[in-house]
Amino acid sequence: MLNRVVLVGRLTRDPELRYTPNGVAVANFTLAVNRTFSNQQGERDADFINCVIWRKPAENVANYLKKGSLAGVDGRIQTRSYDNNEGRRVFITEVVADSVQFLEPRGANQGGQGQSQGNNDFYGAPAGGGNDYAKQGNQQSNRQSGGFNDDPFANDGKPIDISDDDLPF
Template identity: 45%
Template sequence: MLNRTILIGRTTSDGELKYTPSGVAVYTVTLAVDRPFKNGDGGKETDFIPVIAWRQLAETCANYLRKGRLAAVEGRIQVRSWDADNGKRYVTEVVADNVRFLESNKSESKNKQSDPFHDDGKPIDIPDSEFPF
């Protein structure tokens, strides 16, 4: 049997880092994942999928994921249930084994030097004396 999923989407919030009573880190966030087709009106449909990360991965996600960041999540689907006042409740979520951050942090990029290729596509004047051949 196999229970694996890979999602690529954007975070809908900064997420939430908590610790269990025994001190284990748990991070929760919702990932907005576009469907690969358009609806009858020609618009995109999006699924909002809860994601949970545990231990060191949870702390890493809390440090680097912010609202709107593009991320790839690899993990397994989990269905939990509990009894509530109005009947049994269910939630389907992805338990992350691996998270890849697909964009750099925008605040970090402001502190770095500007892109040396920002004029890419424009002619560059290099004198012949600069070439070694």
């Protein structure tokens, strides 16, 4: 059996951090994920997916993410039910996140304030550390200084000589 979910979207509200009676941290948040197609009016709809994450990653999510933050979630779908005050059974479907990746530098969705100040710090590094976030920070820095977004052949004026064998597709 396989139950795996990978999502990328923006938080619709600030994460809600709580603690169980045993002191285990749990954070709930909702992720807005755009659909890949447009509706009849030409607008792209979004799905609003409830997510939950536990323990130290829950504290990280609550401390570093806020409404509008871009995040990647890796986890599984879980359903549960309970009886409400009226005696009706309520079913809940949510994504239980194994990990949440913070996909923007700090302050990136605050009108560009973080980028204009040159803040390239990435927070919420994945478990196990690694140098991927340092590489991303360097790439982000290069993008901001015009390194990756500029066309290297734009002002050359010469045709590009590429054979079909050189193309990866």
